[in-house]
Amino acid sequence: MDSNKANGEETAHCLILPYPIQGHINPILQFAKRLSHKSLKITLALTRFMILKTKGLSGGSISIGSISDGFDEGGRAQAKTHEEYMARFQQVGQQTLTELLQALADSGSPVDCVVYDPFIPWVLDLAKGFGLLAAAFFTQSCAVDSIYYHVYSGELKPPLQRGEVVVVPGLPPLRPEEMPSFIYVHGSYPSAFEMVRNQFQNIDKADWIFVNTFHKLEEEVINYMSRTWRVKAIGPTIPSMYLDKRLQDDKEYGLNVFNPTTNVCTNWLSQKQPKSVIYISFGSLAQLSIEQTQELARALTTLNKHFLWVVRSSELAKLPKNFSEETSEKGLIVSWCQQLEVLAHHAVGCFVTHCGWNSTLEGLSLGVPMVAMPQWTDQSTNAKFVVDVWRVGVWARADETGLVREGEICRCIEHVMEGDGEEIRGNANKWKEMAREAVDEGGSSDRNIGEFVSTLMSCSK
Numbered sequence: 001m002d003s004n005k006a007n008g009e010e011t012a013h014c015l016i017l018p019y020p021i022q023g024h025i026n027p028i029l030q031f032a033k034r035l036s037h038k039s040l041k042i043t044l045a046l047t048r049f050m051i052l053k054t055k056g057l058s059g060g061s062i063s064i065g066s067i068s069d070g071f072d073e074g075g076r077a078q079a080k081t082h083e084e085y086m087a088r089f090q091q092v093g094q095q096t097l098t099e100l101l102q103a104l105a106d107s108g109s110p111v112d113c114v115v116y117d118p119f120i121p122w123v124l125d126l127a128k129g130f131g132l133l134a135a136a137f138f139t140q141s142c143a144v145d146s147i148y149y150h151v152y153s154g155e156l157k158p159p160l161q162r163g164e165v166v167v168v169p170g171l172p173p174l175r176p177e178e179m180p181s182f183i184y185v186h187g188s189y190p191s192a193f194e195m196v197r198n199q200f201q202n203i204d205k206a207d208w209i210f211v212n213t214f215h216k217l218e219e220e221v222i223n224y225m226s227r228t229w230r231v232k233a234i235g236p237t238i239p240s241m242y243l244d245k246r247l248q249d250d251k252e253y254g255l256n257v258f259n260p261t262t263n264v265c266t267n268w269l270s271q272k273q274p275k276s277v278i279y280i281s282f283g284s285l286a287q288l289s290i291e292q293t294q295e296l297a298r299a300l301t302t303l304n305k306h307f308l309w310v311v312r313s314s315e316l317a318k319l320p321k322n323f324s325e326e327t328s329e330k331g332l333i334v335s336w337c338q339q340l341e342v343l344a345h346h347a348v349g350c351f352v353t354h355c356g357w358n359s360t361l362e363g364l365s366l367g368v369p370m371v372a373m374p375q376w377t378d379q380s381t382n383a384k385f386v387v388d389v390w391r392v393g394v395w396a397r398a399d400e401t402g403l404v405r406e407g408e409i410c411r412c413i414e415h416v417m418e419g420d421g422e423e424i425r426g427n428a429n430k431w432k433e434m435a436r437e438a439v440d441e442g443g444s445s446d447r448n449i450g451e452f453v454s455t456l457m458s459c460s461k
């Protein structure tokens with residue numbers, strides 16, 4: 001008899017394994033919280049390095065299990081190349097995940113289902129080797145997943161020609177520069193390109209495929225992908241207190257790779273007028289060039305509006321000399337913040353973003369108009385949707401030298417914050433409401449999560 005039930009717990013046990021970077025841990029952790037709220041027993045498997053770096057999770061009903069990617073002291077940064085990281089993660093990860101699954105079974109709490117990030121597809125093979133159910137959790141948009149799938153299947157063949165119009169079923173026609181950078185800039189980051197393609201190598205073995213999106217947001221492409229697989233949208237994976245408010249204690253992500261400043265931002269924002277502040281962040285990975293950082297800094301000086309800018313410590317030296325001091329009346333620069341607290345604050349009127357998928361979903365779900373400045377990976381495709389499909393922002397375009405100039409940045413920010421951007425601001429409010437509906441009781445994502453939980457419970461009886 002399954003000991004999760006023998007102990008009187010009457011539930012199924014899911015082991016959840018994220019790809020260990022901030023932008024992938026956050027959304028799967030939120031999904032885990034929703035599953036736990038619906039009474040599943042959850043073990044979140046983190047690499048030893050991530051446990052050390054984030055100090056694990058505090059409180060809550062989710063347990064932490066430890067595995068290793070082979071780089072316990074330094075994580076990804078310790079590997080010389082991405083290839084080396086992925087190969088070692090697979091080798092050491094397989095062994096330590098096997099040990100963890102065995103230890104959980106021995107302790108009377110065997111795992112019924114493994115939810116994994118398809119950036120590490122070997123987890124699916126391992127789960128199946130143990131005879132377990134398995135679910136893939138795609139962190140990025142369904143549109144981007146579909147593009148990568150078409151590359152994997154050979155229906156989309158990079159390199160793309162300049163001026164070509166790319167047609168992928170369920171998506172608007174895309175120009176090459178609106179495709180993920182691994183495809184558009186053919187040959188860039190070959191190992192990362194292989195990783196996004198390999199997500200599909202064994203996907204037909206997965207019992208469920210979850211995507212961090214919601215049905216109304218990507219209806220056409222979700223419907224298209226559902227013809228081949230059981231794709232289920234379960235997002236947006238944003239803490240409940242910002243959306244449906246059904247999970248009372250669910251306000252923070254719970255795991256932060258960087259140290260957020262506490263209260264500094266909200267205290268500062270609280271002294272500002274409604275919708276008067278520009279919030280700028282480029283997520284956890286993107287590195288702007290010195291020239292681009294300085295164009296942005298000049299734009300903020302020229303605009304003379306209040307701004308809150310996240311500049312990670314490693315990027316600080318790129319700011320113009322004395323910029324922080326000279327703009328201290330208008331601006332606050334922090335190395336990391338509680339982004340959701342900031343976006344939810346009534347003083348914020350515009351989000352200048354790299355359009356990482358989490359930031360895009362967060363801006364959209366909190367109703368903040370966006371200025372898109374995509375840098376690489378999936379961000380250009382996300383920007384295309386922000387601007388042309390959901391119409392909640394504008395794209396600050398680079399000139400022929402590849403830089404987004406001061407004048408363009410000023411024009412875009414003014415557009416979304418002032419008179420002209422009325423339609424954008426109206427749409428932002430509509431999407432905020434639709435995001436909430438999706439995760440609220442009986443909403444499309446809530447139903448998909450509920451069905452998964454009931455099926456799992458009945459399978460594990």
Ligand code: UDX
Nearest residue numbers: 023026281283284285310336337339356357358359378
């Ligand atoms: C990466 C990729 O770059 C992105 O394109 C992909 O879709 C997911 O993985 P990242 O670049 O970090 O992620 O961007 P994003 O997806 O936006 O995730 C950043 C996360 O960090 C967001 O959840 C955001 O709320 C959080 N954040 C960011 C903070 O909590 N504080 C900050 O100061 C900045």
